[in-house]
Amino acid sequence: MKATPVLPAVAMTAVSMVLTLAVVVMWLGTAVPWPVALVVGLGIDGGWLATLAYERRLAAQGDHSRAVTGVGWFFGLIAAGVLVAHAVTADTSAYAWLAVAWLPIAAKALWLVHGLWERTALTPAALDAIQSIQQEARNEAAVSRARLRAEASTEETRLAAVTQAGARVARVQAQTAETLSQAWSTLETARKGEGTGRALTSVTAPVTPGVTARWELPVWGPSEPTRAPALEAAPALTDAALDALVDEIRHSETPALSYREMAKRFRASGHSASEVRLRAAWNRVVVVA
Structure with missing residues (x-):
């Protein structure tokens, strides 16, 4: 798994070196003996490979050298320049060679990206710790949401119960008031009836002769507390x-x-x-x- 991110850079670098060596041998092979052309191609690839290896060693130590990086880019540009020059001077397949001339620059860019990835890479223990923290945060958020939903449901149930109880009390009060009103109406009708006066007179006449009995209903409504009679004001002092x-x-x-x-x-x-x-x-x- 550790070698997976570096595989594209390694593959592109190998292809670039092979193409550079082949182009140098074919391009210079017509002007100089082929062993000389082979040495030139190997020199370009070897310089590029040596600077790349040194860069990787410094990166492993947590260090960086601009000079080494500059030399590596120099060899990469030389390789790209050789491919471009061959594509321009080639009689046939010029576009095909020009299409692969960017590979050395792309290889250097991939090594740069790989270096950035290495500087930001984390160990499995750190990744596990981060995952645990994130999972704990998700758990706490889920528990908080569940608690809030439960509290909201409980409050809704309580309000519904209070509302229903209030409605029952209101209904009972209305029924009681209606019953009292009907009873009071019945009593008022009985008081105003003609037979009521005769019944009272027949009952009270032997006890209180000469007194006309009257049946008055008490006042039904808001009552006021009985107040004690006001004391007479004391005479003012001279x-x-x-x-x-x-x-x-x-x-x-x-x-x-x-x-x-x-x-x-x-x-x-x-x-x-x-x-x-x-x-x-x-x-x-x-x-x-």
């Missing part, structure tokens, strides 16, 4: 009596009381006077003192 009472309360303690304390004790003792009269009496007593 100015002299009020002055004397204020002076007495003021000097009931030493030092003399303040107006606020005097007024509190004045009303606590059961006396009654308006605030204006009480203040005027205080002023008169204080001025005289």
Whole structure:
């Protein structure tokens, strides 16, 4: 599994080297002996392979060298240039050779992508940890959604029960009111009937002679609490009596009381006077003192 991502880069690099070697041998083989052309082709491929191996070694160590990368791209461009030059000068199959001239550049690009993949790759333990965290988060989200749905369902059931109970209470109250109304109507009809007065007179005449019996129904409706009769207001104090009472309360303690304390004790003792009269009496007593 670890070697799978690098296989496209390896395959494209091998194809590019074979094509470069073949083109160099065919292109230079007509001008120089074929062993020389073979050495030139192997030199290009060997330089490219050596820089690639060094780059891979540095990447394995977590390092990077711009010089080595530059040399590798230089050999890749040389290989691509050889293929393009051969395609341009070829008498036949020029388009076919031009179509594969991009392979060395593509191989270098694949190695670059593979290096990026290696720098971002994670170990199986880290991947398992990430998967566990994601699964835990999904579980918590599912539990939260289920809890919310359950709470919503419970609240809906409670509201429905309360609504139904309220409706039953309202129906019972309406039925009770209707029954009371019918009973009251029956009583009112009986009270106004002609036989009712004669029946009452025949019953009450021996007990209360000369008194006409009447049957009055109680009032059916909102009732008001019975209030005690209001107490008769006490006679108002004269100015002299009020002055004397204020002076007495003021000097009931030493030092003399303040107006606020005097007024509190004045009303606590059961006396009654308006605030204006009480203040005027205080002023008169204080001025005289």
